[in-house]
Amino acid sequence: xxxxxxxxxxxxxxxxxxxxxxxxxxxxxxxxxxxxxxxxxxxxxxxxxxxxxxxxxxxxxxxxx
Amino acid sequence: xxxxxxxxxxxxxxxxxxxxxxxxxxxxxxxxxxxxxxxxxxxxxxxxxxxxxxxxxxxxxxxxxxxxxxxxxxxxxxxxxxxxxxxxxxxxxxxxxxxxxxxxxxxxxxxxxxxxxxxxxxxxxxxxxxxxxxxxxxxxxxxxxxxxxxxxxxxxxxxxxxxxxxxxxxxxxxxxxxxxxxxxxxxxxxxxxxxxxxxxxxxxxxxxxxxxxxxxxxxxxxxxxxxxxxxxx
Numbered sequence: 001x002x003x004x005x006x007x008x009x010x011x012x013x014x015x016x017x018x019x020x021x022x023x024x025x026x027x028x029x030x031x032x033x034x035x036x037x038x039x040x041x042x043x044x045x046x047x048x049x050x051x052x053x054x055x056x057x058x059x060x061x062x063x064x065x
Numbered sequence: 066x067x068x069x070x071x072x073x074x075x076x077x078x079x080x081x082x083x084x085x086x087x088x089x090x091x092x093x094x095x096x097x098x099x100x101x102x103x104x105x106x107x108x109x110x111x112x113x114x115x116x117x118x119x120x121x122x123x124x125x126x127x128x129x130x131x132x133x134x135x136x137x138x139x140x141x142x143x144x145x146x147x148x149x150x151x152x153x154x155x156x157x158x159x160x161x162x163x164x165x166x167x168x169x170x171x172x173x174x175x176x177x178x179x180x181x182x183x184x185x186x187x188x189x190x191x192x193x194x195x196x197x198x199x200x201x202x203x204x205x206x207x208x209x210x211x212x213x214x215x216x217x218x219x220x221x222x223x224x225x226x227x228x229x230x231x232x233x234x235x236x237x238x239x240x241x242x243x244x245x246x247x248x249x250x251x252x253x254x255x256x257x258x259x260x261x262x263x264x265x266x267x268x269x270x271x272x273x274x275x276x277x278x279x280x281x282x283x284x285x286x287x288x289x290x291x292x293x294x295x296x297x298x
Contacts, residue, residue, distance in 0.1 A: 005087045031088060034127065058088045059127055060085070060086065062083065062085075
């Protein structure tokens with residue numbers, strides 16, 4: 001199980017950050033990903049594994065102050 | 066979204082603030098950035114939602130890591146939700162860290178001239194004192210303190226939060242503010258587009274009034290034409 005944006009999820013056959021992003025049909029250009037408190041560089045996404053117990057946050061810009 | 070875009074254009078705004086939030090995994094589509102042309106506005110990421118210095122620093126770093134927007138950050142640290150007043154100590158601590166990391170920092174503060182000077186000394190780009198609590202539409206409630214900040218500041222002063230009507234924005238600009246930040250007063254107006262235009266004109270009028278040099282005020286009447294010959298009749 002992983003925690004994604006505060007939600008417990010079965011990681012299924014997702015094994016790296018890039019596949020997690022495409023699984024959720026997110027546009028890579030508009031988001032930032034944090035894993036266990038560390039910000040991940042986009043170019044590293046394919047090499048960063050998604051492991052049992054990981055806390056992952058996917059964040060984006062919204063309007064407002 | 067269209068009303069927002071048209072209102073932004075009508076207002077003549079040069080900067081638009083944006084916040085960072087978790088993606089809603091049930092509704093992942095959000096086209097904010099693709100709807101706001103970065104050539105028309107400088108998109109200014111903020112740390113809204115941060116209740117501590119650490120949270121604000123984290124949000125700023127996330128924003129920078131996105132690579133989408135310049136490393137500018139409107140620094141807001143608001144520990145309690147009822148009045149959303151900014152925490153000066155935490156803001157100063159976060160500002161020191163972020164300036165060292167190369168951010169252009171625009172801190173949201175209460176109208177505290179001492180804090181404004183301390184922030185200036187750590188190298189922030191502007192100070193953004195509030196007129197009254199955010200979203201309150203109460204207008205300029207601490208004019209004397211804002212005047213002191215403006216007088217002592219060598220960096221731009223942006224009056225942020227609480228400006229409820231165009232005349233508030235004009236008054237802020239007449240004081241010598243360099244800019245104002247307005248959302249609620251326009252976004253919740255019956256006709257946001259017309260209100261955006263009204264704010265634009267108010268800001269321009271207030272600025273021109275400041276540049277022209279306001280005439281002094283007096284307790285008693287002062288005739289603009291001589292009266293002596295009348296009294297001698």
